[in-house]
Amino acid sequence: MNSDAIISVRTYVLVFIGLIVLTITTTAVAFIDLGAQWNTAAALAIAVIKALLVILFFMHVLYSRPLTWVFVSAGFFWLLILFTLTLADYFTRNIGGAPLPSAAPAAQAAPRQTSETAPRGLTTSESRATQRTGTD
Amino acid sequence: MNDAVPERRLHYLNVSYGVKSWLCTTDHKRIAWLYLLSITFFFFIGGMAATLLRLELLTPQGDLVQAETYNKLFTMHGVMMIFFFLIPSIPAVLGNFLIPMMIGARDLAFPRLNLMSWYLYIIGGLLAIGAAVAGGVDTGWTFYTPYSSIYSNTHVTLTVCGIFINGFSSILTGLNFIVTIHKMRAPGMTWFRLPLFVWSHYATSIIFILGTPVVAIALALVALERVFRLGIFDPELGGDPILFQHLFWFYSHPAVYIMILPGMGVISELIACFSRKRVFGYSFVAFSSLAIAVLGFLVWGHHMFVSGQSIYAGMIFSFLSMMVAIPSAIKVFNWTATLYRGSIALDAPMLYALGFIGLFTIGGLTGIFLATLAIDVQVHDTYFVVAHFHYIMVGGAVMAYLGGIHFWWPKMTGRLYPEGWARLAAVTIFLGFNLTFFPQFVLGYLGMPRRYHAYPPEFQVLNVMSSAGASILAVGYLLPLIYLVWSLRYGAVAGMNPWKATGLEWQTPSPPPTDNFEVTPVVTREAYDYARAEPQSDYVPGEVEHV
């Protein structure tokens, strides 16, 4: 009665080998300096391929009804909305020069004892505890 | 109750008795009752907080309660009303009760999950109340960082846990509805024969399942930051407090549509039934629900126009927010057009429905003020905003909820409510509501910020008007509580279809049997087929065939 096609063990093993190879590849590539953000791009591209392999074969989506495709794509589409519009804020905060109201969140503060002379082990939370009241 | 019925017919209420038969039930109709009782409880807790807020605001000095108490009261009002009353109100009570019946199913797809949703809701609610009893929370329902994560020394973590758990209740309800609507429709019940109530709940469920997890994780991160001193939003470490606002509003703006969309569904049913007409532009109304759900996810940044967000992002969000006006306008115009050449009866549910259209129109139009960037700069975080969202949430969602409760009361209980009292309550609520919240628009543009315990004296007259209205509103809300309980014992026996409405839920006895229908109905007509119905008979719309 199950509508799913039974996927052969051979396919599973092939996908598995693919995933292991990609894991080794992504680790190896990470140690090579590709310049700028290309390392991140490569890592994410490989991760997307791996995720697709798992979704399509291990999770049987390749053989599933259209409705399953709709639910899967909806999840990722909404993720895209979250990323696009949030980053729309962060990527446009610093354009147009000084008169704008804001800058990238880089304009932030370090804990008090960050100078090179700060003793190891003096923690951020200890110093904060003295001046703030964040307890339940 | 059975003295009116000569022979004892088994229905969902009398099929079994005892506390256990209710607390362990998987019947969607009984779970709806569990929700009805619990959200009423939370509504009156939130209402009591509101009463104290309005009493405090009678005088500008802030002399009734201390600032600290006031801050905890408005936080409690917001948390209770939004997370524990408005969000579950129509979906978990009316949606739970009606969706399976409207589509001709015996239950929701996952009845045990449905019961679990209620338990999660109750656990979440008890945690939130526990936090209030233990001393309260003073962050406002928005939990903005770094105040909530570092500075507030009230019970933020406990409250946040309550909301987090309650979030899973919403998610499971939404999941249940979507699967039910996809998979459990009776033979012949095609998508375009679905009542608009079902369409609007489908749209609501999309928001439940895709929005709720984001606020859950945002609040969880706040809790982690408090408990384990992680640094996620902490500006001391270089964190960005605005990031929390992005995550929070990604859910909490669509959450407004969680509250209003089911209300729109109710209104479509009421308008059609009491003007005996098919809803004008059915497919436009149906798709506008989906459009609101999807567009609702693209506009959250309009809560952040003055927050330090990039002004370019502000413009994008402003533009997208304007787009939501269109599906909303489509609905209002179509409802109005449905009345044209109808056969209009002004029973209490219809009074609520017509009141809803008026109040929602005002709420929606003032929403355009807030989406207009330069105006939002002036009125952001003032009473203008407070007035606007109360017009949507109270004038919209609560009016629709009450209208729906009255309309389906005969189906839920088998009894009619007293019509005269119900009309009186509807009119009282409408008048009290407007007196309470209209002055707040004026206050807002004048510049009275929200969450003010004491306020400059020139704002007093308008505040007194608002408090006076609130007392009328309170009476208006107590009336249905009394006469609806009264009707359980003394109300007239309703019969299967007192309104001569067309939905499948009216083709089964009141109260319905546990499996809803004695035989699975086969649907052969479109929704709201009043034109072809026989008004003089106790009629059976959409032929019910025996399978």
Next chain:
Amino acid sequence: MNLGFPLFPEQASTMASRVDALYFVLIGVSVFFATLICLAIIFFAFRYRRRSELERPPEISGDLRLEIVWSAIPLGFTLIMFVWGAKLYFETYSPPRNSLEIHVVAKQWMWKAQHPEGRSEIDELHVPAGQAIKLLLTSQDVIHDFYVPAFRIKTDVLPGRYTTMWFEPSKVGAYRLLCAEYCGTQHSGMLGRIVVLPPAEYQAWLSSGPTGSTVAATGARLFQSQGCVACHADKDTERGPALAGLYGKQVRLDDGKVITADENYIRESIVNPRANIVAGYRPIMPTFKGVVSEEGILQIISYLKSLGRPEGAQVEK
């Protein structure tokens, strides 16, 4: 109309009347649509009231042309509002070049302001009429919001970052300053007063108080006393670049990014020197977070600005 209480806020800045014009148009359109809907409902409810239980209304399922019309009209209306609102909004947050710059530091639950000439005040802000005032705001603790209803301006004041806003007071008088972002117990007590004076009186007020040096001069003294000058001398040294003309310039960092040296950048470089290392320098500068107060940092920024602006914004090196 005098009801003994106000229905409308005073207009005391150049922006106020422009925002109000938009507001009135919105009210006009809204009243029109709300009245239209309400009258239609009341009329239909009366005209088509149910006269008999046997009534059977005609079948009307919809009309595509009507749907298009009542989608297009709101669309057009909202687009106009969007463009109009966005234009004013952009101006609200874009201060003119010749603005008088005042620093504001917020904390639970007070406002501290410092004028360029050095006078500072608490919960009050004296400004000259007819002059564009640019505020540079930051918070010491939670998020606050600087709100002057009579000027139709508002901006959140964030910890760890600067926000800016500007206004040009058009009318002499005293106006309310309110905190509009919930900030804790005494949020509603975080009030202040904006006192708009004729320019001459403003000058008199400036010199009447405890006379100190200008903000930039105070900043210069801090720059000396904190030892900044040891590395940031008149000329670029091995240890640090010269800072004259830095403000407003494009700076190339060692990771290749180019950013504008605005107030936020300078603040970041003082409290958190390692976040942005200028290309060609080593990360040896210690942080001054906690050593120099928020006010002090603002004073140093003023000093650096007083060292001159670049002729053309060019990429350094």
Next chain:
Amino acid sequence: MSKSHPGLLHHFDDPEQQLDASQSGMWIFLATEVMFFGGMFISYTVYREAYIDVFAHASNHLNVWLGGINTAVLICSSLSMALAVHSAQSGHRRQIVFFLLLTMLLGTVFLGIKFTEYYHKYEEHLIPGFDFAFKEGNPGHAAIFFSFYFAMTGVHALHMVIGLGLLAYLAVKAARDRFSPLYYTPVEMVGLYWHFVDIVWIFLFPLLYLVGRHLL
């Protein structure tokens, strides 16, 4: 279709409808999980963009070998889970139990390695809020990186623990021969969940462990 089908609930018409409903429900649940983790991924992205260098240096404090081995362990467990579903489809009871137990074993190995890593971080003073110390850049920004490290891997580990519980439940049921080629929906559903948890890790591994390696 017979009404006496194993596991058919009263409100469904036939097993097909019931299976469809379960599958849809599970996929919708996974969509919510995507958004749940998505909230953390977007936050991570925002800070990573702002503090690229510190994040790279901080990332190099994670043990890439342990992380890599864990990735492989998790992929093995996914294969094992897929084979458990396969055995259920073909009705081999002993195989189902075997593969479920193997999946659990691999999951436990993953968690063991994970907690070893956590302990190393504790020893290296890299847990924010507990004697946090970081010298190769702004310690505040590094604290943010490690906060995300612990929040994201912690929530992921929590999902693993829940998954282990579900697998144990399935193993007991499978041992009692409750599944057949006609009815194995629970195995399939837990399988989907387990693969999803695997996918989350597939993204966590490069984002947390690999972002700074090219600087070494």
